[in-house]
Amino acid sequence: MIISFILNGNNVECEVDKNERLIYTLRERFSIKSVKEGCGIGECGTCTVLIDNEPHYSCLTLSSKVNGCDVKTVEFLNANGELHPLQEAFIKEGAVQCGYCTPGMLLSAYSLLLKEKKPYITKIKEAISGNLCRCTGYKQIVEAIQKVEIYGILDNIPSVEKKIQPHSSKEEILKKLSEKKGLKIIAGGTDLLVKERKEEKTHDFIELWGLDELNVVKEENGKIIVGSTITHAELNRNETINKKAKSLALACGMIGSPQIRNMGTIGGNIINASPAADSIPPLLIHDALCVIESKNTKREVALEDFVVAPYKTSINEDELLTYIKITSLEGYREGYEKVAKRASLAIARLSIAYAIKEDKDVFQDIRISIGSCTPMPFRPKDVENFLKGKKRQEALIKEAVSMVLKGIVEKSGMRPSYKYKLPVLEGLLIKILRG
Numbered sequence: 001m002i003i004s005f006i007l008n009g010n011n012v013e014c015e016v017d018k019n020e021r022l023i024y025t026l027r028e029r030f031s032i033k034s035v036k037e038g039c040g041i042g043e044c045g046t047c048t049v050l051i052d053n054e055p056h057y058s059c060l061t062l063s064s065k066v067n068g069c070d071v072k073t074v075e076f077l078n079a080n081g082e083l084h085p086l087q088e089a090f091i092k093e094g095a096v097q098c099g100y101c102t103p104g105m106l107l108s109a110y111s112l113l114l115k116e117k118k119p120y121i122t123k124i125k126e127a128i129s130g131n132l133c134r135c136t137g138y139k140q141i142v143e144a145i146q147k148v149e150i151y152g153i154l155d156n157i158p159s160v161e162k163k164i165q166p167h168s169s170k171e172e173i174l175k176k177l178s179e180k181k182g183l184k185i186i187a188g189g190t191d192l193l194v195k196e197r198k199e200e201k202t203h204d205f206i207e208l209w210g211l212d213e214l215n216v217v218k219e220e221n222g223k224i225i226v227g228s229t230i231t232h233a234e235l236n237r238n239e240t241i242n243k244k245a246k247s248l249a250l251a252c253g254m255i256g257s258p259q260i261r262n263m264g265t266i267g268g269n270i271i272n273a274s275p276a277a278d279s280i281p282p283l284l285i286h287d288a289l290c291v292i293e294s295k296n297t298k299r300e301v302a303l304e305d306f307v308v309a310p311y312k313t314s315i316n317e318d319e320l321l322t323y324i325k326i327t328s329l330e331g332y333r334e335g336y337e338k339v340a341k342r343a344s345l346a347i348a349r350l351s352i353a354y355a356i357k358e359d360k361d362v363f364q365d366i367r368i369s370i371g372s373c374t375p376m377p378f379r380p381k382d383v384e385n386f387l388k389g390k391k392r393q394e395a396l397i398k399e400a401v402s403m404v405l406k407g408i409v410e411k412s413g414m415r416p417s418y419k420y421k422l423p424v425l426e427g428l429l430i431k432i433l434r435g
């Protein structure tokens, strides 16, 4: 297919193969060798590019996705022939050694600086958390980004002039799914393209990008409707979700890295149905209903019934997850705890989403969901009911927590990992219930 996009400020057009990845297009068709393949599976950041000024991994991006988009590689920074202040800062502050990670680091930093001229150190660390450096060390890199002003004036946010608006409709997708067997839906590609690469398989993809009608968060009849193609980054910053489904906003903000959050969608997270999926525990406490459509049918299934086994849902080949309907929990004390090996690019070893409504120390309503502990995330509803209407007391909390732990062992048997997980879960639940 022919794609047109803006590359480093210039309109370009090229023919790409089916399932061609952006890293290949940039390196082989445009000779941009600054975009490098380290891992090829979204874990190192050396292939980072900016799409519409947000960092993405080009190793997990199909080239067709950038049709009509603004793409920047590090060459954009010194397009006028002079080093950009950020590049000067990296050199002068000793933030470059072998240079392998540097283009990706610069782009992640540049994207942050477009949004915030003087970011806090925590924001800087967060912004580069999807880019690994194996020689310089992060201290100098963070310092270089902090000191960038010394090395020159940052340019203003460049206006993105899009020539083409990629567009398709839900009806078109459903028609294609009904007509052709074996089509594989691709949204962000962050699960699918990793799998495809590991299994050395190629799929006949049907792409969800440009499907504007699913890219929404709206409120209808007291429910929040979340479109399946909304990315984790969009949910993390969405005002309604932050106000009425805080645990979901927090969980989405802890997924992968900034690049993964800009690419991965909530629909893909649900359909992948990993026991460690971060969005599932918050969705369960919000009584999520999945809207599943095919050309001629439409059904709504509770998320807890939709995920039937680890990595398996009840979706059929001709069906599309279109929306997720969730209950608003405004006024609840809500949160998400994720225990993982590190803060970024690590899957949950244990996760808890919770929403608690209290009045004068009495539990009015309590919702807890636990992920990464049993084959599927679950809500201990017996314990929720046990606590409802009772006054918060230490003995009550201990009893409730021991009920949760006992329920888990009854469900899954005594797994080797429980030696670590159960005491951690106990500590977290006590902390949450104490408030």
Ligand SMILES: Cc1cc2nc3c(=O)[nH]c(=O)nc-3n(C[C@H](O)[C@H](O)[C@H](O)COP(=O)(O)OP(=O)(O)OC[C@H]3O[C@@H](n4cnc5c(N)ncnc54)[C@H](O)[C@@H]3O)c2cc1C
Pocket (backbone or CB within 6 Å): 041, 042, 043, 184, 185, 186, 187, 188, 189, 190, 191, 192, 193, 194, 208, 228, 229, 254, 255, 256, 257, 260, 263, 264, 265, 266, 267, 268, 269, 270, 271, 272, 276, 277, 278, 279, 315, 319, 320, 321, 322, 345, 346, 347, 348
């Ligand atoms: C480096 C890395 C780190 C990660 N870290 C985390 C993490 O911390 N937490 C976490 O939960 N996940 C993590 N993931 C997994 C992944 O990013 C998420 O599961 C993501 O939400 C998947 O969404 P996607 O849009 O990329 O799905 P895709 O890869 O496009 O699709 C995944 C599956 O869903 C199907 N699908 C997608 N959308 C629909 C739809 N609307 N209707 C029907 N079928 C659909 C596809 O056919 C495919 O089977 C990580 C992945 C990588 C590569």
Ligand code: FES
Pocket (backbone or CB within 6 Å): 036, 037, 038, 039, 040, 041, 042, 043, 044, 045, 046, 047, 048, 057, 058, 059, 060
């Ligand atoms: S090559 Fe490692 S993230 Fe893309």
Ligand code: FES
Pocket (backbone or CB within 6 Å): 095, 096, 097, 098, 099, 100, 101, 102, 132, 133, 134, 135, 136
């Ligand atoms: S400078 Fe060598 S990997 Fe970062």
